[in-house]
Structure formats: structure tokens, C-alpha cells
Amino acid sequence: MNVQSRKQRELREREELFLDVARRLLLERGFHGLTMDRIAEETEYSKGTIYLHFGCKEELIVELGKRSRKQRLELIERGAAFRGRPRERVFATGVAVEIHARLFPDDVRIWEIMNAESIIEKIPANRQPDLKASDIAVIEILVQLVQEAVACGDLHLRPDDSPQEI
Known part of the structure; x- marks a missing residue:
């Protein structure tokens, strides 16, 4: 059983608050309207406290994007687990992506903002792999489905093609 100390729980709750406010500000005011000053004002925490959790506003945006991508990945995994032939399962994964985009258009907007080169550049190198984890998982699912479809x-692949290239 994972028992968090009161301090750990409070830190996590505070981080959630910062992310909730950042999400709302980002969607209402855009990238330039999201500032640490506004988050501090709305949460009644100091900017220094916010910086203890997130080194810059870009890190907030990336965390929001990671959460959304995790949700999308779960839908894709469900599509890939559909009972059917590989062709039908690939179709189901595409439908999963479409459903996610229709149900969560704000998440799509956050991804578009997050994927801007100017944002990615500001993310510390040690957090870069986190950005790609969901995308890598999706690619692995699709490669597996292509391999099953070939099997x-x-x-039918051309001799010079591979499942990874498809």
C-alpha cells in the first residue's frame, strides 16, 4: 500500500492546483497570457513556491500535455485490444485518436502549443524523455499491429519495407 506523508500529499495537491490554474489560463489567454505571476495571484502562493514545482511555464505546459497524451494512449491501447483482425484493430486505434480529439479539443490545443520548438527548447534535458514516452508507446503499438497484419x-510489405517504416 502506498501511503504518502501529509507533506507529500500537500505538495501533490499544490502541484495539482498550479496545473489546474495553468490549464485554465493557457486555454483562456493563450501562451503569452499564462504567467507565473497570474498563477501566483490566483492560487495565493508565491512565485518562488511555484518555481519549486515547475522551473518555467513551459514545464507546466509540458506536464499538461503529458497528462493528456496518457489519456489518449489509454484509448489507443483499448483500440489495439479490440477483438478482430489486425486491419480492424489499426482502424480502431485511429477511431480512438479521433474520439479523443472530439471529446477533448482543449487537449489538442495544448499539444499544439506544447509542440512548438520554442517550448521544447526550454525543457531541461532530463525531462525530455518524458515528452516522448507516450508517442513511443503509440509507435510500438502500431508496429506490433503491422507485424501481426503481415503475419x-x-x-503485404515490399521487400525493402519494414513494419517500423509503415
């Missing part, structure tokens, strides 16, 4: 005859 059962649903897909």
Missing part, C-alpha cells in the same frame, strides 16, 4: 496475411 496473418492482411498486409
